[in-house]
Amino acid sequence: MVRVAGRGAEEVAAAARERTDVPVVDVGSTGVPGVEPLVVATDDGRSAFYANATPDDAESVASVIGEPTRALPDADATVTHDETGALPVPDLDGFSGSRSVLARCGWLRPASADDYAESVGFTDAAADEVVDAAGGVLGRGWGDWNADEPAGALWEGVRDRDGSPAVVVNAHGNPGDALLAESDPFAVLEGAAHVARVVDAVQVFVYVSETDERARDTLEAAAAAYPDFPTDVAVVEGPSAYRAAEPTMAIEAVEGNHRLEARLRPPGPEVEGVFGEPTVVHTARTFAHVAGAVRGDDTSTRVLSVTGDTQDVTVELGETDTVRSAVEASGATDYTGVLVGGRFGGLTRKLDVAPTPIALDERDLGTDGVLEVLGSDACPVAFVGRRSQFAADSNCGRCVPCREGSTQLSELLRDIYDGEFNEAKITELLRVMESTSICAFGRNAPRPVRTGLREFRDHFEAHANGECPSGQCLVDADAEAETEAEAATL
Amino acid sequence: MSSQEHPHAEFDVPPLTETIAPGTATDPDVKSAETTTLTVDGHEVTVPEGSTVLDAVEEVETDEYVPALCNYDREDIGPRSECRTCMVETNEGIVPSCSTPAEEGLEVSTDAEAASEARDVNLDLVLSDHNLRCTTCGKNGRCDLQDASIENDVEEPRYGVFDDRDAYEPIDDSSDFIQIDRNKCILCNRCVEACNDVQVEGVLRMEGHGQDTRIGFQNGAETMEGSTCVSCGHCVTVCPTGSLVEKGLEDAATLPIPGFNQKNSVGKVIESSDVEKGPMTPMKADQVTETSRETGGDAEERQWP
Ligand code: SF4
Ligand code: SF4
Ligand code: SF4
Ligand code: FES
Numbered sequence: 001m002v003r004v005a006g007r008g009a010e011e012v013a014a015a016a017r018e019r020t021d022v023p024v025v026d027v028g029s030t031g032v033p034g035v036e037p038l039v040v041a042t043d044d045g046r047s048a049f050y051a052n053a054t055p056d057d058a059e060s061v062a063s064v065i066g067e068p069t070r071a072l073p074d075a076d077a078t079v080t081h082d083e084t085g086a087l088p089v090p091d092l093d094g095f096s097g098s099r100s101v102l103a104r105c106g107w108l109r110p111a112s113a114d115d116y117a118e119s120v121g122f123t124d125a126a127a128d129e130v131v132d133a134a135g136g137v138l139g140r141g142w143g144d145w146n147a148d149e150p151a152g153a154l155w156e157g158v159r160d161r162d163g164s165p166a167v168v169v170n171a172h173g174n175p176g177d178a179l180l181a182e183s184d185p186f187a188v189l190e191g192a193a194h195v196a197r198v199v200d201a202v203q204v205f206v207y208v209s210e211t212d213e214r215a216r217d218t219l220e221a222a223a224a225a226y227p228d229f230p231t232d233v234a235v236v237e238g239p240s241a242y243r244a245a246e247p248t249m250a251i252e253a254v255e256g257n258h259r260l261e262a263r264l265r266p267p268g269p270e271v272e273g274v275f276g277e278p279t280v281v282h283t284a285r286t287f288a289h290v291a292g293a294v295r296g297d298d299t300s301t302r303v304l305s306v307t308g309d310t311q312d313v314t315v316e317l318g319e320t321d322t323v324r325s326a327v328e329a330s331g332a333t334d335y336t337g338v339l340v341g342g343r344f345g346g347l348t349r350k351l352d353v354a355p356t357p358i359a360l361d362e363r364d365l366g367t368d369g370v371l372e373v374l375g376s377d378a379c380p381v382a383f384v385g386r387r388s389q390f391a392a393d394s395n396c397g398r399c400v401p402c403r404e405g406s407t408q409l410s411e412l413l414r415d416i417y418d419g420e421f422n423e424a425k426i427t428e429l430l431r432v433m434e435s436t437s438i439c440a441f442g443r444n445a446p447r448p449v450r451t452g453l454r455e456f457r458d459h460f461e462a463h464a465n466g467e468c469p470s471g472q473c474l475v476d477a478d479a480e481a482e483t484e485a486e487a488a489t490l
Numbered sequence: 491m492s493s494q495e496h497p498h499a500e501f502d503v504p505p506l507t508e509t510i511a512p513g514t515a516t517d518p519d520v521k522s523a524e525t526t527t528l529t530v531d532g533h534e535v536t537v538p539e540g541s542t543v544l545d546a547v548e549e550v551e552t553d554e555y556v557p558a559l560c561n562y563d564r565e566d567i568g569p570r571s572e573c574r575t576c577m578v579e580t581n582e583g584i585v586p587s588c589s590t591p592a593e594e595g596l597e598v599s600t601d602a603e604a605a606s607e608a609r610d611v612n613l614d615l616v617l618s619d620h621n622l623r624c625t626t627c628g629k630n631g632r633c634d635l636q637d638a639s640i641e642n643d644v645e646e647p648r649y650g651v652f653d654d655r656d657a658y659e660p661i662d663d664s665s666d667f668i669q670i671d672r673n674k675c676i677l678c679n680r681c682v683e684a685c686n687d688v689q690v691e692g693v694l695r696m697e698g699h700g701q702d703t704r705i706g707f708q709n710g711a712e713t714m715e716g717s718t719c720v721s722c723g724h725c726v727t728v729c730p731t732g733s734l735v736e737k738g739l740e741d742a743a744t745l746p747i748p749g750f751n752q753k754n755s756v757g758k759v760i761e762s763s764d765v766e767k768g769p770m771t772p773m774k775a776d777q778v779t780e781t782s783r784e785t786g787g788d789a790e791e792r793q794w795p
Contacts, residue, residue, distance in 0.1 A: 248515065254497075393791040
């Protein structure tokens, strides 16, 4: 069998098919786009991996596979393994540790119910079994209404309430959610089916960003092919803006509102969700973990995506591991710092922290499962300033502490460049944004600045004295001065 | 089974939402379900079913002033809970009193430092985006923001006030009955609710996001004149600031300084085009839901630093 994983796989797989009768299949991404398209030739308990394969590479693999007398071309990695229905993790850059919830990414045909059935099988667990086995799964990511809390209590609350419950699969925005949607949609849908049975839902909504076409198409195909899904399923799109992943904005999008803003809470969607009905909102990652828990897999692992000034990768780490492993898997060795835990995560240089909510929270880091690397020449002051400006530009506009607070915060950070570093005024504003904003967008938006101030105080002070230790801001300022000088001579 | 064609097949979709698109979220019910007794700054208060913590706060002489600027709570308008100048401390942390259900046994305090700081900062944040020109404003002396600022002893708003001539929105003076000065709007949403939920006219909506959030028109018109407004005036009645004012009263409360009035205070005015107007309700929101659906991502809107 020859598998071709990742974007661009179609062309490579087509070239291989020309040369062999051995099955050649397109599978989803492995989570390591840097090695893709990845050709994996599996024969007799051995898989040979060819990274960044071209159609020519695929042809040379295909022309010898299945011919006992001829050897495969030299591979970038080779793994001997049992037939487990899961990707045997190769020793290639970007792969880290063993995989549980990501196990099938890059191994199964994403929209093939048969592949999934053969690999792990669909489980028709009774509602009580689901609650017992998966009730302890912690919600993953800021798009999960139950982030970092055990899911079981939420489901039971929804089940016990009068009404026609709904389940929302929030696959919007986070790269880990998008990977699962594209590469293992049945695991996501199976988790949703379990929860739909637990709460006796009348409908499941799968919510994706309008720009994640691949995730949308794959989820739609999988939903159509799913054997006996317990409810109606509809895949709905929202705008790609970051805020649109907020759980109540996800519900607004599902209902078809033309403009998205956060809803008041409490009560949350578990009481009044889609069209006022009690609603469960989890991310795709959470649902995939639920499906894993029901079949007895370890669910303490965390899916982490690394991005920024490095190669993008999505890996899975155990709770005894540290986020350093993920950053190293991306190939980053030299960096100013890492924003841990999403767009509004915490900025840190110390990566010896376990990827668990408790450990991350102790360090004031975020739990959204995204690690953003700041390259070695990046300026942390400019970085948090731009992030604050992002909050000002892209909030939903509803509440004053977030809408006006992020604008004023950006101004206070700009003032530092003019020599005015009013730390008390900045931290006062950070406190009020965090404690009084309506939704997690505004409540988390202060974190990059708060942690940046703590971790890089000397850089802030230097900027107030007209210096940028990394040189980045001065380069920008020089360039600006030059442009102005040029303009003056014209 | 999947239902791409009818994604809401399983739900009774309220019919009103098909023609009226106010652009705001459908909030949950945030009122108490029964009569409750709570304490506010040590005073015991009993409030009826359907009450918020703010209802209890308003019953007693509190230790500190709670502006609750955006709260209206009449005619089913609000709580919008956007200004966050009504924060109080409870045993469950600091909460917006206008939109927190009154709960049996809750201990509320208005003078806790975190709540007090939050009210002050948020009121100053409202002012930071406000074209504070009371002397030329038609609502001078009858403005909730002015009252709240005076009562809260605001002297020097810590973030200043909105004072950037280039960025001012022009005053919309195009309608014969109502003048709009968005530079004074606090986005309390009262007018939108009055127009949609009370009058069921479907004229006004909330639009945009971030600093571009503003009240606009459901038919996509740029001016009040081009909107489907029937001039019932309800929006003006509920507006807490000088953002919506009856024509003829724009200068009713201003100081008589020659050459200095509301219309020239901003410098840009949209006048009536004086064209013959058609029927006052040519179109409701029929096309709006589809044509103006929010799309797209997060544009980097401003350079750094
Ligand atoms: S916190 Fe920000 S994103 Fe959330 S409701 Fe307030 S303005 Fe909107
Ligand atoms: S006056 Fe016009 S805009 Fe105002 S509430 Fe009435 S119909 Fe709506
Ligand atoms: S125009 Fe007046 S009523 Fe309408 S949102 Fe603005 S301040 Fe509130
Ligand atoms: S009065 Fe409560 S948020 Fe404005």
